[in-house]
Amino acid sequence: MTEPLPADAVSDLMPALRGVIREAAELALPFFRAGGHTTARVWSKAGGSPVTEADVTVDTFLKIRLSELVPDAAWLSEETQDDPARIGRDLVWIVDPIDGTRAFLSGHPDWSIAVALLSRGEPVLGVVNAPALQVSYEAVRGRGATRNGAAITVSARDALTGARVTGPKPMFDRLQRGVGRGGAPADFTLIERIPSLALRLVRVAEGAIDVGLVTANARDWDLAGADLILREAGGLVCDLAGRVPAYNQPDPVHGELVAVTSPLRDPALAAWAGGA
Template sequence: MTQTTSSFAALRPVLHDAMREAAALALPSFRNGEHTSARVWSKAGGSPVTEADVAVDTFLKVRLSQIEPRAAWLSEETSDDPVRLGHDLVWIVDPIDGTRAFLSGHPDWSIAVALLSRGEPVIGGVFAPATDHFYEAVAGEGATLNGTPIRVAAQEGLEGARVTGPKPFQDRLLDGAARLGARPAVTVIERVPSLALRLARVAEGRIDLGLVSRDARDWDLAAADLIVREAGGAVCDLKGRPAVYNRPEPRHGELIAVPLTLRGSALAALDA
């Protein structure tokens, strides 16, 4: 293990504790199966935001800046500062990924945090406080769920694959596979509201293929991307290229999260 990797690994327990503290700020206003008790308003463009999003974001900005003060900052709930483009280290944060789930009482929301080094995620955490599922990874050290190592599923073809994501995207996948031979019988998994959590479940092996619509942002993806990679999978565009982070516009096109054994079949179907 290099010294650089060692230094990132040393941040893992500190980041873990910080994310749990952040979750403790949001959980009191989450109501399982009911509307949140937090104040809710709309951002520009109409997306909802709650006071819990802001509280978590504010807390993590302070805490993570203490953990690694050399790192710049990119978060869904903070105005973007282009100074991040000149930094080797950048914190990427989604204080509540799946805000609509949080405010409606659906348990599949998460807090997602990644640290980038030279544009690559080197440590990441995705924590679903309502279910106490904590996914973590450090580059080169594997991925875990609640401290137990996880791996992607060993699915090799689309037949029998467990797929989740937008229905039009699923239809394109299946139509393309049919043009290449036979339309596969897949198991459709209910769409996971938190994108970070959707990808983490691919890493865990509960989902074989996670489909991601265009316009996902760095904060939706970076932490879960590392977790998928470290669990033996990939997050890539429809040409098979890995996601690229900390660009001037932190927005992505269509992506898939998939075990390496299934990537070729999925990409071929989507290109057919």
């Protein structure tokens, strides 16, 4: 096993990675029509979820370019057949070429390109780029998180009362029931669900949302890059028992999760348990 990548070495990757992500965005954008249906060809994967030629084009491009950037890194992506050789590898790229494909194909701007680099199973670099919004979030472990180059932090809210919450309605309703049983008013502000899961997490990181709820079956590629950005901004994502996600497992699938500021972690988990 090699030594973990030092922060300086990870930081040194960022200029080249920004260029690669910028090129990937330029490949995707011609297929996107704001408010209209994509010009890309669309078909269904096993299970019925949609994929477009933009997903495949960006995925192919990123696999080539990121593998050149870190030749020793293994690969895990939504649009590439999984290679079990990644298990146990020290370095792994985790990629979602277009997170929020349904938003992309329907003309909604909340889709993103999400990239993470794992070192010994932990994200050490994360980028979530929203090309239609011209916004890019970045983090290097131990170096903080940024939005378009400016530092970001989670909100200062320390109580669930009045919290801005986004996610699927059944999870929202359960959280609301749990707060109500504690005797406090459940006066959450419900924020419209964000199609890209990576964007849902980074909006907690930038302080626009206080609690982001995530249904079961999210994959590593939905989470890893945004997870690091959220951690570096002062928040966290965890399951409903308080455990943080483990990445690069044989089955890269996760259960229900919550993305929160650190002070809201325990109140949110207690409310979740009380709302069952």
